[in-house]
Amino acid sequence: MKLVGIAGSVADKSYNRMLLKYIASHFGDEADIELLDINDVPLFNQSDDQTEGDAVQYLKRKIEHADGIIIATPEHNHTITASLKSVIEWLSFKIHPMAGKPVMIVGASYYDQGSSRAQLNLRQILESPGVDAVVMPGNEFLLGDVKTAFDDQQNLKDERTVSFLKTTLEKFLKFVTVINDMNKPEDPGWEAEDLESHGKVETTVEGVDMHAADWVEKAAEKTHAAEGDDYVKLDRGLLTVNQLNYFLNSMPMELTYADANNQFIYYNHFLEAKDMLAARTPAQAGNPMADCHPKPAIPHVKQVIHMLRTGKTDMFRLPVPGMGADKYVMHYYKAMHDADGDYKGINELVLDIMPMVNYYLEHTGQMLVKDPDAETDAVSGASSRSKAAEKPAKPEVDEVSGASADAEPTAEPEKPAKPDVDEVSGASSNS
Amino acid sequence: MHKFVAIVGTNSDKSTNRKLLQFMQKHFAKQAEIELVEIKDLPLFNKPADKQIPATAQAIADQIDQADGVIISTPEYDHSAPAVLMNALEWLSYYIHPFADKPVMIIGASYGALGTSRAQEHLRQILDSPELRARIMPSSEFLLGHSLQAFDDDGNMIDQTKLAKLAGLFRDFETFVDLTKQLNHANEANRQEIRDLDWANL
Numbered sequence A: 001m002k003l004v005g006i007a008g009s010v011a012d013k014s015y016n017r018m019l020l021k022y023i024a025s026h027f028g029d030e031a032d033i034e035l036l037d038i039n040d041v042p043l044f045n046q047s048d049d050q051t052e053g054d055a056v057q058y059l060k061r062k063i064e065h066a067d068g069i070i071i072a073t074p075e076h077n078h079t080i081t082a083s084l085k086s087v088i089e090w091l092s093f094k095i096h097p098m099a100g101k102p103v104m105i106v107g108a109s110y111y112d113q114g115s116s117r118a119q120l121n122l123r124q125i126l127e128s129p130g131v132d133a134v135v136m137p138g139n140e141f142l143l144g145d146v147k148t149a150f151d152d153q154q155n156l157k158d159e160r161t162v163s164f165l166k167t168t169l170e171k172f173l174k175f176v177t178v179i180n181d182m183n184k185p186e187d188p189g190w191e192a193e194d195l196e197s198h199g200k201v202e203t204t205v206e207g208v209d210m211h212a213a214d215w216v217e218k219a220a221e222k223t224h225a226a227e228g229d230d231y232v233k234l235d236r237g238l239l240t241v242n243q244l245n246y247f248l249n250s251m252p253m254e255l256t257y258a259d260a261n262n263q264f265i266y267y268n269h270f271l272e273a274k275d276m277l278a279a280r281t282p283a284q285a286g287n288p289m290a291d292c293h294p295k296p297a298i299p300h301v302k303q304v305i306h307m308l309r310t311g312k313t314d315m316f317r318l319p320v321p322g323m324g325a326d327k328y329v330m331h332y333y334k335a336m337h338d339a340d341g342d343y344k345g346i347n348e349l350v351l352d353i354m355p356m357v358n359y360y361l362e363h364t365g366q367m368l369v370k371d372p373d374a375e376t377d378a379v380s381g382a383s384s385r386s387k388a389a390e391k392p393a394k395p396e397v398d399e400v401s402g403a404s405a406d407a408e409p410t411a412e413p414e415k416p417a418k419p420d421v422d423e424v425s426g427a428s429s430n431s
Numbered sequence B: 001m002h003k004f005v006a007i008v009g010t011n012s013d014k015s016t017n018r019k020l021l022q023f024m025q026k027h028f029a030k031q032a033e034i035e036l037v038e039i040k041d042l043p044l045f046n047k048p049a050d051k052q053i054p055a056t057a058q059a060i061a062d063q064i065d066q067a068d069g070v071i072i073s074t075p076e077y078d079h080s081a082p083a084v085l086m087n088a089l090e091w092l093s094y095y096i097h098p099f100a101d102k103p104v105m106i107i108g109a110s111y112g113a114l115g116t117s118r119a120q121e122h123l124r125q126i127l128d129s130p131e132l133r134a135r136i137m138p139s140s141e142f143l144l145g146h147s148l149q150a151f152d153d154d155g156n157m158i159d160q161t162k163l164a165k166l167a168g169l170f171r172d173f174e175t176f177v178d179l180t181k182q183l184n185h186a187n188e189a190n191r192q193e194i195r196d197l198d199w200a201n202l
């Protein structure tokens, strides 16, 4: 779980900041808590809109990506500080990143009753319609007499305080789960996947026809793409574009990149289409995924993408028969994510695993034996399909084909052995 | 004639709260001298360890010291007083105490129907805290809702019922100021207590 912490002070020294730091380090095993700095946020002024400024945008981004917020508030004149109120005003003026976010309030004060009034006030402010946060009810963590509460290492001294804080935090973690579950947008369902790629993601190259055979060249020109001996900094290393190509083209498998907008933007091009396990041609790069699949396969392609996008599964496996009895071709669809966990598309890996199996058997002195209890007869399933493969018409492109058949993809003997319907095979078992 | 300081509780260039105070300044000119005070130039309060108060804050404190009372007109942001007003009150309670025993009248204007009722409640609570200890006029409230439509082109209040209420409250405030002058037996003790409040040495 990812939480952000905001201490309501811009003073050089703040016990509330110390308290949040303590919570973040002491309870690091229970939640990943990142402290957000509010020092650079200007005092709210409706006539001088700084919503687009770095300081406010930084808070917006961090809050949007967090599951919940912990606010530690000082108490000044029986209320919260102007510095904290100002932050909340920015986050309720033109943008509303706290809307629906679970919030836990804590507070430290010099007095024994400290921060109780500020906490009550803060609760009221956070629940006003422009802010619309969801504050955890009940629990109040008040750290009074704060000047004597920490030891030299900035740890809380009192065991009972620590254990109460732990209980409160654990409750909050449950609260966050419940609230976020409740707020989850209604899943539009797999039908909403747009294989025509009408949408756009931040990397989409606009103004270049996705269907064009020279999409790669045009899009490269438009983006001033690195090429040849240009260096590219990677996690973790530095390669030239040429080196990247050597590297990807020597992978013992066929790789395809489909982005989050369902646009097919790359494959490692080291074979002619006719020699590939899942045929692709150079002209196809850039196409919307709909172009790369026969119509009947579309629903199942959508189902797989949707499962990957929504995180129902991180990798979808699909054996695709039809390449001959000596081959066992696997298609792996792996979801890709950025550092924030946002979906970035699919890495499709296609390879024949039989060479590996054979190598293993040979080098360990073993052989394959049929399992008498097996329910699915994968081998015969494959060979019945191989008849289809002998026909000249090989499925055009079948990357995300036959989607939902993960469980028993080859166990649908009633399907006609016609190559372009082949994609659809075993599809519906998952839907 | 009473002399009042009127604090515009916002830094917004276009403010109906400022309009309200400007109207009062003009409308009650025969009764009292009202001086408008802006708070938009105060820096963000950061509890400086050296206890240095900005000159702009000190200037406002001096104006308040010399006034018979203070009128504060507050907008409502997120069901509470705006940060910029809270900020001014933080400076005006940090090792200076111009509000101690000072009569205060709270008013407010908002775009919506409710006319800052929640912000005024909040402000009352703040002014009542031990570091400020203002003498807020009790049991009175002037809420100007739909404030964008409340004034004509000359800045006059359109609604005569509202205006009658405001005039009544203003008279009451003048009476309250005079009464408060007699409630002076604990002034010295109050001031001493406030001076003894030293956050750094608690």
Ligand SMILES: Cc1cc2nc3c(=O)[nH]c(=O)nc-3n(C[C@H](O)[C@H](O)[C@H](O)COP(=O)(O)O)c2cc1C
Pocket (backbone or CB within 6 Å): A009, A011, A013, A014, A015, A016, A017, A073, A074, A075, A076, A077, A078, A079, A108, A109, A110, A111, A113, A114, A115, B047, B090, B091, B093, B094, B129, B131, B199
């Ligand atoms: C102007 C001012 C007003 C204060 N008012 C209060 C108050 O009303 N209640 C309180 O408990 N502490 C008050 N304090 C003291 C501390 O600032 C406060 O206890 C704070 O919560 C300490 O947290 P921090 O170290 O994170 O700033 C006030 C301090 C200042 C400078």
Ligand SMILES: Cc1cc2nc3c(=O)[nH]c(=O)nc-3n(C[C@H](O)[C@H](O)[C@H](O)COP(=O)(O)O)c2cc1C
Pocket (backbone or CB within 6 Å): A046, A089, A090, A092, A093, A128, A130, B010, B012, B014, B015, B016, B017, B018, B074, B075, B076, B077, B078, B079, B080, B109, B110, B111, B112, B114, B115, B116, B147
């Ligand atoms: C961040 C923000 C929050 C606001 N929240 C409220 C609110 O809670 N209630 C309300 O009546 N108006 C709210 N408003 C609208 C008006 O600013 C408000 O009515 C104000 O009192 C108008 O005063 P002014 O004309 O002096 O600026 C909000 C405006 C901003 C910019």
